[in-house]
Amino acid sequence: xxxxxxxxxxxxxxxxxxxxxxxxxxxxxxxxxxxxxxxxxxxxxxxxxxxxxxxxxxxxxxxxxxxxxxxxxxxxxxxxxxxxxxxxxxxx
Numbered sequence: 718x719x720x721x722x723x724x725x726x727x728x729x730x731x732x733x734x735x736x737x738x739x740x741x742x743x744x745x746x747x748x749x750x751x752x753x754x755x756x757x758x759x760x761x762x763x764x765x766x767x768x769x770x771x772x773x774x775x776x777x778x779x780x781x782x783x784x785x786x787x788x789x790x791x792x793x794x795x796x797x798x799x800x801x802x803x804x805x806x807x808x809x
Contacts, residue, residue, distance in 0.1 A: 742787065742806055743781050743782070743784075743787075743806070743807050743808075743809060744781065744782050744787055744790060744791070744804045744805060744806055744807060745779065745780070745781050745782060745804070745805055745807050746759075746763075746766060746767075746777050746782060746790050746793070746794065746802065746803065746804050746805075747777060747779075747803050747805065748774075748775050748776075748777055748801055748802055748803070749800075749801040749802075749803060750774070750801075751801075752799045752800060752801035753774055753775065753799055753801035753802075754798075754799050754801070755769075755772060755773035755774045755775075756797075756798055756799070757769060757773055757775070758793065758796055758797060758798065758802075759775050759793040759794075759797060759802040760775055762789055762792055762793040762796065763786065763789050763790055763793045765783075765786055766778070766782065766786065766790065767793070767802075775802065781807060782804070790804050791804055
């Protein structure tokens with residue numbers, strides 16, 4: 718139940734498969750700088766979109782996630798130990 722709540726909060730569709738989400742859903746990633754503890758998992762899972770600053774904190778752009786990286790972006794948001802790496806659905 719908790720995982721479903723977190724998924725909904727992050728803007729990820731609750732029904733359908735991750736594959737369908739990557740084909741139909743456009744998302745953007747962002748970082749909550751207050752919650753982040755610089756574990757770096759997001760940069761390991763999504764190096765195409767996440768760089769680390771000199772202190773190890775993630776830096777992301779504001780552009781939409783390319784369709785072929787949506788599944789990895791969703792996984793990075795799901796696996797963030799501090800729930801600081803977020804994905805949000807954007808309008809088409």
